[in-house]
Amino acid sequence: MDSTATEHAPVPPLNLAANFAELRDELLAEINELAASGMYILGPRTEAFEQNLARFAGAKFGLGVSSGTDALLCAMMALDIGPGDEVILPTFTFFATAGTVHRLGATPVFVDIRPDTYNTDVDQVAEKITPRTRAVVPVHLYGQAMAMRPLFDVVNRHGIAVIEDAAQAIGARIPDYPEHTAGAIGTLGALSFYPTKNLGAMGDAGAILTNDAKLLERCRKIRIHGSGHTYHHDMVGGNFRIDALQAVVLDIKLRRIEAWNTARRTVADRYRALLTEAGLVPEHLTLPHVAGQPDTHVYHQFILRATRRDDLLKHLRDQKIGAGVYYPVPLHQQKCFEHLGYKAGDLPQSERAAAEVLALPIYPELTEAQQARVVAAIRGFYASA
16 A cells, blocks of 8 residues: 555444454364364363453452443342342443443442542542442443552442442553552443454453352352352343353463553554644643553553544544544433432532543554644644644
């Protein structure tokens, strides 16, 4: 491809085809072996993945489930969260974090985020605790793990459970628990393996992490309609099983996740240099802030704050650059939660972030030439203003 074509080539938000190509032969061989075995649901390949995942994360136990949403739902069911209970969570996150609370009849209580990391504001958590609070769900957003000791200092005084939402942060080291990764030290942790995640399945899948053997067994039963063995039900659960196919795929990819996360950090560092060299920082753009050591961030997303964000987003999409906004509407402003009585201005840091954040393409296979094209398009937008 000549330089002119390269300058105008689309830059997708991610490249799952390139990820597959890297592993094609190994994946197909393992999938073929699984297909021949006839063991398509759970089974030994699933158990092997669960053990390897727990070891990687620094947790005692892992349990594969059907999605990241179901990981949150199963975790809350294991804690018997239901009507009359309150669960504290940030308003600036993916909908599932609050949707699972509502589905169980409990009330989501929204708190704001820190403006630098976009992670949960622990001071607000302390202010929102009531006698009805059953759990707090901190979200390790965009791939950056938040410090957990300040949160534990707050909740432990009240006997409140912590369900870590680490859907976007597989492999991110917790700053004040560096031997553990996000999701591994709360009462329960929830992971997502949606294909766009740093560790992505070939379909939907998720996992629960815990260090509590009793909670593990409750989750294991809930995963199969509350049944410890066929047709005998100790509780009402759901169908949250992970397919063995996904476990096989994820186990192969798990061996490479640290290298891929390192590659994402390299891409992020290159963006920082290119955007700064282009004179875009800080006049037009604010770069991501890393609160801890480099390995506390795995860059599921590379998030900027941008002036004239919506116009810039349109410009980039017109240029066939896969930029996006995560998330344009905080949860306390969603129509389905109007009954909770929140109003504009209640959680200002989240509302401001929703108006300013912009995600640039990021994945291990992103080339320097592609990044240069992204930066040139951004520079062109602001130069023409």
